[in-house]
Every structure is written in structure tokens, then in C-alpha cells.
Amino acid sequence: MIAVTIEVRDGKVKKSSLETLAEAKRRADELGWKTEAVLVGSGLEGLAAEVFPQGAAKVHVLDAPALAAYSAGAYAHALAAFATEAKPKAIFFAATAMGKDLAPRVAARLGVGLATDCTKVAVKDGMLVFTRPIYAGKALLSLKIKTTPALATLRPNVFPLASAPGTPGEVVKKAVTVPEEAVRGRVAEVIKAETAELDVTEADIIVSGGRGLKGPEEFALLRELAALFPRAAVGASRSAVDSGWIGHQNQVGQTGKTVSPTLYIAFGISGAIQHLAGMSSSKVIVAVNKDPEAPIVKVADYTVVGDLFQVIPPLKEELKKALADR
Amino acid sequence: MNIHVFIKRVPDTESRIRIQHETKTIVEEGLNFIINPYDEYAVEEALRLREAKGGLVRVFAVGREDSLTILRKALAMGADEAVLIKDAAGETYDGLRTARAIAAAVRTKYPDYDLLLFGRQSVGADNAQVPSMVAELLGLPQANVVTKLEIEGAAGTALREVEGASEKVNFPLPAVVSAQKGLNEPRYETLKGIMAAKKKEIPVLAIEELGLTPEELAPAVEVIALDVPPQRQAGKILQGEAAETARELVRLLHEEAKVI
Numbered sequence: 001m002i003a004v005t006i007e008v009r010d011g012k013v014k015k016s017s018l019e020t021l022a023e024a025k026r027r028a029d030e031l032g033w034k035t036e037a038v039l040v041g042s043g044l045e046g047l048a049a050e051v052f053p054q055g056a057a058k059v060h061v062l063d064a065p066a067l068a069a070y071s072a073g074a075y076a077h078a079l080a081a082f083a084t085e086a087k088p089k090a091i092f093f094a095a096t097a098m099g100k101d102l103a104p105r106v107a108a109r110l111g112v113g114l115a116t117d118c119t120k121v122a123v124k125d126g127m128l129v130f131t132r133p134i135y136a137g138k139a140l141l142s143l144k145i146k147t148t149p150a151l152a153t154l155r156p157n158v159f160p161l162a163s164a165p166g167t168p169g170e171v172v173k174k175a176v177t178v179p180e181e182a183v184r185g186r187v188a189e190v191i192k193a194e195t196a197e198l199d200v201t202e203a204d205i206i207v208s209g210g211r212g213l214k215g216p217e218e219f220a221l222l223r224e225l226a227a228l229f230p231r232a233a234v235g236a237s238r239s240a241v242d243s244g245w246i247g248h249q250n251q252v253g254q255t256g257k258t259v260s261p262t263l264y265i266a267f268g269i270s271g272a273i274q275h276l277a278g279m280s281s282s283k284v285i286v287a288v289n290k291d292p293e294a295p296i297v298k299v300a301d302y303t304v305v306g307d308l309f310q311v312i313p314p315l316k317e318e319l320k321k322a323l324a325d326r
Numbered sequence: 327m328n329i330h331v332f333i334k335r336v337p338d339t340e341s342r343i344r345i346q347h348e349t350k351t352i353v354e355e356g357l358n359f360i361i362n363p364y365d366e367y368a369v370e371e372a373l374r375l376r377e378a379k380g381g382l383v384r385v386f387a388v389g390r391e392d393s394l395t396i397l398r399k400a401l402a403m404g405a406d407e408a409v410l411i412k413d414a415a416g417e418t419y420d421g422l423r424t425a426r427a428i429a430a431a432v433r434t435k436y437p438d439y440d441l442l443l444f445g446r447q448s449v450g451a452d453n454a455q456v457p458s459m460v461a462e463l464l465g466l467p468q469a470n471v472v473t474k475l476e477i478e479g480a481a482g483t484a485l486r487e488v489e490g491a492s493e494k495v496n497f498p499l500p501a502v503v504s505a506q507k508g509l510n511e512p513r514y515e516t517l518k519g520i521m522a523a524k525k526k527e528i529p530v531l532a533i534e535e536l537g538l539t540p541e542e543l544a545p546a547v548e549v550i551a552l553d554v555p556p557q558r559q560a561g562k563i564l565q566g567e568a569a570e571t572a573r574e575l576v577r578l579l580h581e582e583a584k585v586i
Contacts (some may be wrong), residue, residue: 009489014445039486056493070493071467072461072468072470073461073462073467074460075463081514096489097436097471097486097487097488097489100454101459101470101471101486102457102458104421104425104453104455104456104457105459105461105462105464105468107455107459108425108458108459108460108462109462111422111542112422112546113420113422113545113546113547114421114422114455114521114546115547116452116453116454116455117452117454120332124550129550132452133452133555134419134452135343135352135449135450135452136339136449137555138341138342138351138554138555139343139345139552139553139554139555140550140551140552140553140554140555141419141549141550141552142549142550142551142552142553143419143547143548144547144548144550145547145548146544146545146547146548147546151573167468184467184497184501185467185468185469185495185496185497185501186495186496187493187494187495188483188487188494188495188496189493189494190491190492190493190494191485191491191492191494192490192491193490193491193507197490198489199489199490201489201544202489205586209543234333241507247508248473248506248508249487249508251507253339254449255339255363255364255449255507256422256507258452262585263579263583263585263586272340273339273341273342274339279554281555283585284579284583285352285558285586286575286579292563293563297560297563298558298560299558299560300559300560300561301561301562301583302561302562302564302575302578302579302583303560303561303562303563303564304564304565304571304575305563305564305565306565306568306571307568309579311568311572313568314568314572314573315567315575315576317572318572318573318575318576319576319586321576322576322579322580322586323586324583326399
């Protein structure tokens with residue numbers, strides 16, 4: 001059985017958890033294993049209905065008042081106890097902020113190996129093989145996990161949802177006890193960003209800016225472009241971030257985030273190797289740059305050679321028209 | 327308060343990575359190695375806390391002897407002591423092995439800590455595993471990917487970055503905290519610091535001497551392949567009047583690339 005930990009934020013199941021579950025189901029089918037989902041929290045059983053369509057045969061609900069707010073220690077305690085009892089062959093998480101915080105804690109508690117931020121899961125000789133970018137995408141590492149269960153976090157926005165919806169199954173709610181010392185380090189408060197922007201790792205479309213933008217105000221132009229799309233975010237190069245034009249949480253590249261959107265539009269980004277590493281797995285790349293020799297042109301599917309300030313206004317109008325037509 | 331900081335030797339971010347396929351390792355020749363950038367924020371934060379509250383900053387690296395260079399650099403930045411946990415295996419991509427070595431070393435040899443500071447991940451293995459694993463192995467609370475840290479008495483408050491928000495985490499000390507970009511601006515080492523660092527002795531602890539069983543040291547992961555990602559090809563170049571190229575770009579994205 002592959003168990004998939006389902007993350008809940010603001011009372012909703014994360015899309016990246018559903019992607020992870022859908023991928024687990026595809027691989028489990030190949031191996032003749034079952035796929036089951038695990039919700040950790042307090043009073044979450046109502047969310048099971050959102051989980052079944054991605055192929056879970058069963059949804060386990062690990063329930064305790066102490067799990068209402070996230071703490072890595074308490075969640076790891078509950079999940080490790082579940083794993084010891086249910087004996088899954090693998091446990092998958094979405095490689096979100098929470099997944100990356102929690103999965104290694106569960107791995108250490110169980111004394112097992114973990115593959116972080118996988119972009120491919122395959123089956124070879126009856127075993128799961130995980131492929132993950134390292135050096136922010138400059139190389140790809142494929143590995144097997146020699147311990148059971150095999151733990152892995154799967155990168156958001158990479159794996160498709162189920163093509164045909166699964167049917168509802170059994171919901172197994174279990175009251176768990178969490179020792180007090182495991183609850184230390186609990187989230188006391190979630191402070192939302194002032195702008196309700198989507199994170200670059202979760203966006204389908206990223207509108208990104210670099211030194212060519214010349215200043216912080218110009219990022220407003222990119223925000224306007226991003227606002228045209230339903231799931232878009234604003235990204236930035238390291239030099240734009242280090243100049244203080246935009247927050248580091250928007251940085252794409254080796255000391256920022258590695259992203260794989262459907263469409264990445266780079267305005268005034270020359271394409272330093274650490275930036276290219278972080279965005280080269282985008283499906284389609286557009287560069288808007290004055291310099292046709294800039295390194296980013298070599299990886300871009302489409303390059304508009306020109307002044308980005310000249311290009312953005314008509315581009316915005318054309319995008320509006322195209323999106324309205326659909 | 328005593329702070330232990332854990333740093334790793336990584337190729338700088340401008341490096342081109344080449345692969346040695348037979349050994350499934352990267353080619354180290356010609357690369358410039360540095361302290362992992364996220365670990366530099368951790369070192370800086372430790373120095374600032376020591377300046378405010380007194381105590382000791384001790385820096386650790388797990389790796390081969392070539393990690394002594396980054397330990398000297400951390401000493402030159404102002405750390406009081408440095409320790410190398412020697413692992414001849416080099417890069418194993420196995421976070422559990424590193425975490426077990428760290429947990430065993432601090433438990434048995436250096437239990438005098440209030441705070442364990444790490445970088446959020448190495449810019450190499452990109453595992454982001456070791457801080458959480460060490461926290462679990464030592465039974466400590468954790469706050470990862472931290473952009474703000476406040477210590478008051480025997481407790482801390484951290485802001486950790488999550489998608490579109492920050493989480494405020496309260497924890498008692500001792501605790502594990504990992505640094506994200508934005509936490510601070512690391513200082514440069516001074517000439518005086520560099521000279522003083524040269525004179526300091528760096529004790530070396532072998533990973534085999536930490537009381538870990540062969541099972542605990544056995545790799546939890548097996549590298550099957552190391553490859554370069556598929557190279558992208560340069561695509562179409564659109565030149566000319568802005569309104570015209572904008573129209574053409576949107577047409578191509580819609581009709582050819584089918585992404586909008």
C-alpha cells in the first residue's frame with residue numbers, strides 16, 4: 001500500500017496533495033498495491049469526499065485536538081504510529097512547505113530514507129524509483145530507497161490529477177494520542193502575505209522580472225499581467241531580489257525556488273546559470289529581452305527582442321483579448 | 327547561550343555541473359566550493375545572538391577533510407570553535423546518515439547547546455532533510471525556513487515561510503532552526519578574523535567513532551543514476567514593432583504552444 005499524507009490549509013485540501021495522490025495511485029496500480037490517503041488534524045473527516053476522486057481506496061483520519069494546529073513533532077508522531085500499524089510500503093507527501101518540514105521528521109522517527117521534491121516516480125523491478133532535480137535542476141538524481149516504508153515528497157505542479165475520478169470508499173477515523181512534548185513548536189499564527197498572491201511553486205503561469213525592470217515600481221506592471229490569468233504568480237531573478245525591488249519569496253533560481261509552470265515569461269532577465277537551473281523545467285519559456293545574445297534566449301521557446309516597457313502594454317491588450325475569446 | 331551551527335561545502339551557484347557517469351558523482355575538478363549560502367545566514371544569526379546574549383558559537387561540518395576550508399571561513403566570520411565530523415563517503419544524498427552523525431556527535435560529545443542552527447537546505451543535494459531529522463532524533467522542536475528569529479529567555483519565536491504566508495512558531499529551547507534567505511545579511515570575514523582562524527585547532531571526529539551501529543550507518547538510499555537534464559533548444563525569435571510582436575507572441579502561445 002502507498003499511503004499519501006493529505007495537507008489541509010484554510011479548511012481545504014491542497015491541490016498538490018491531490019496531484020501526489022493521483023501519482024501514487026498510478027504507480028500503485030502498476031505494482032498491484034493499494035492507495036490510501038491520510039488526513040492529519042482535528043475534525044477533518046468531512047474532507048474525505050475531496051480525496052476519493054483521486055483514487056484512494058480508503059481515507060484514514062488521524063484525529064486529535066492537539067493536531068488542530070500544525071506542529072512537525074506532533075504530526076510526525078501520529079504518522080509514524082500509523083505507519084507502524086498499517087505498514088505501508090511507501091508514504092508520499094506533496095513537497096510543499098509543510099511536506100518538506102514534516103516528511104524528514106517522519107523519516108527520522110521511522111529510521112527510513114526519503115527522496116525530496118521528486119519530479120518523476122517510476123517502477124523498476126518491483127521497486128519505486130524516484131527522480132529528483134539536484135543543484136536546483138542542473139542535474140537529475142535517480143534513487144531507490146532501501147528501507148521500508150520508502151518516503152518521498154513530490155513536487156507540486158508536476159504530476160497530473162486522475163484522468164477518471166475514483167469512487168468513494170471507507171473513511172476510517174482514529175482518535176490518536178499525542179504526547180505533550182511532541183506538540184512543542186506549534187504554529188501559533190498564520191500571517192497572510194499582504195497581497196493574496198499565489199506562490200511561484202504553485203502557479204501555472206509565472207511572470208518574472210529581472211534587472212531589466214530597472215526598479216521596484218515596475219513590478220506592478222508584471223502583477224497586472226499576472227492578474228489576467230487564474231493561477232499566475234510574479235517571479236524575480238536574484239539581482240532584482242538583492243536590489244530590494246521585490247521579496248525573496250518571489251525569487252526563482254538556486255537560492256530561491258525551483259519552478260515548473262506551464263508558462264514562464266521572463267522580462268529583462270539575462271539568464272544567469274543559477275536562474276536557468278530554477279526555471280528550465282517550465283513547459284514553455286518566453287523571454288522578453290533587449291539582447292538577442294542573452295543566455296536566456298538559448299532556453300526560451302519564444303524570444304521577443306525589444307524593450308520590455310514597449311512590449312508590455314500591447315502584450316497586456318493582446319492577452320486580454322485572447323483570454324476573453326476563450 | 328550556546329549555539330551550534332551546521333554548515334556544508336557546496337559548489338557555488340554559478341557552477342556548471344558535469345557528471346561522472348561511471349561513479350554517479352559530479353565532477354569536482356574546476357568547481358569553486360563555498361559555504362552553502364543558506365548556512366551562511368545561520369552562521370550570521372548565531373553570531374548576532376552571541377553578540378546580544380553572550381555564549382559560544384560552535385560550527386560543525388559533516389564531510390571529508392576538504393570541509394576544513396569552510397570551517398575556517400566560519401571561524402574567520404567570528405565563530406568561537408569548529409568541529410569536523412569526518413565522513414569519507416563524501417556526498418551520499420542520504421540525509422538520514424548525516425542527521426544521525428550530527429545527532430550522535432552533539433549527544434555524546436557536545437551536549438552543551440541551547441540552539442541548533444542550519445541552513446534550510448544545501449544548494450546541492452537540495453534535500454532539506456537534515457534539520458528536521460536532527461530535531462526528531464534529539465526530540466527537539468523545530469522551525470524551518472525561518473526569516474525572523476527572536477529568542478527571549480528559554481523560548482523562541484520564529485517566522486517560517488510557507489506558500490503565500492508566514493507561520494509564527496513558538497518553541498522552548500533547546501530547538502532546531504533552519505535559516506531562509508532574508509533572515510539577515512551575512513558579514514564578511516575580517517583580516518583579523520582570518521588570522522585568528524588560522525591559529526585555531528579544529529578537532530576531527532570520525533563518523534565511525536560516534537557509537538552508531540553498522541545498521542545506522544548503512545545507506546538508506548541507493549543512487550541509481552545521475553544525469554544532466556534534457557537540454558532545451560532555442561526557439562523562435564520575434565523582432566520588430568512592439569504591437570506586432572506582442573500579437574504574434576500571443577498567437578503562438580495560443581495556437582502553437584497551446585498554453586493560453
